[in-house]
Amino acid sequence: MPRKLKSQERELVALLLCHCPEGTRFLFDLNERVVREMTDGGMGSLRFLSDREQRVRHRALSKAEFCDSDGVVVSVELTTDQFDDLFELDLWKVDFSPLQRFPLVSEVKFAG
Numbered sequence: 001m002p003r004k005l006k007s008q009e010r011e012l013v014a015l016l017l018c019h020c021p022e023g024t025r026f027l028f029d030l031n032e033r034v035v036r037e038m039t040d041g042g043m044g045s046l047r048f049l050s051d052r053e054q055r056v057r058h059r060a061l062s063k064a065e066f067c068d069s070d071g072v073v074v075s076v077e078l079t080t081d082q083f084d085d086l087f088e089l090d091l092w093k094v095d096f097s098p099l100q101r102f103p104l105v106s107e108v109k110f111a112g
Contacts, residue, residue: 001036001037002034002035002036002049003034003035003036004031004032004033004034004035005030005031005033005035005046006102008102008103009035009046009089009102010030010031011105012076012089012102012103012105012108013030013078013086013089014027014030015064015105015108016061016062016064016076016078016089017030017061017062017078019062019064019110020061020062020078022061023061023062026086033048033049033086034048034049035047035048035049035089036049038088040091040092041096041097041098042097042098042099043074043091043092043093043096043097043098043099044091044099044102045088045089045090045091045092046088046089047087047088048085048086048087048088048089050081050083050085052081052083052085055081055082055083055085055087056081056082057079057080057081057087057088058079058080058081058082058083058084058087059079059080060077060078060079061078061079061080062077062078062110063075063076063077063078063110064076064108064109064110065108065109066103066107066108066109067107068093068099068100068101068103069100069101070097070100072093072094072095072097073093073094074091074092074093074094074099074103075090075091075092075093075094076089076090076091076108077089077090078090
């Protein structure tokens with residue numbers, strides 16, 4: 001079901017956007033963005049919805065990781081589509097178990 005970002009999701013996306021050169025252009029309408037939870041076994045991934053059809057992943061904007069409350073590493077990737085619009089917030093745990101909680105921004109570590 002489509003919905004707006006929850007506050008912790010929005011904080012995570014904003015943090016990821018602030019860590020890439022072109023990310024700030026997406027910040028102005030982040031509160032209005034509509035997402036849909038992805039069928040990913042409960043790992044917490046989200047797809048940003050758009051009026052455009054047949055969107056596909058194009059590239060990664062930002063990558064990070066954090067440890068879930070069960071100690072398992074969660075990789076995070078914010079991607080764009082072929083139209084250079086936000087596409088997905090991909091979260092995946094290295095053991096493929098469901099996400100226990102979204103991280104505090106202070107817990108996020110950036111790749112590279």
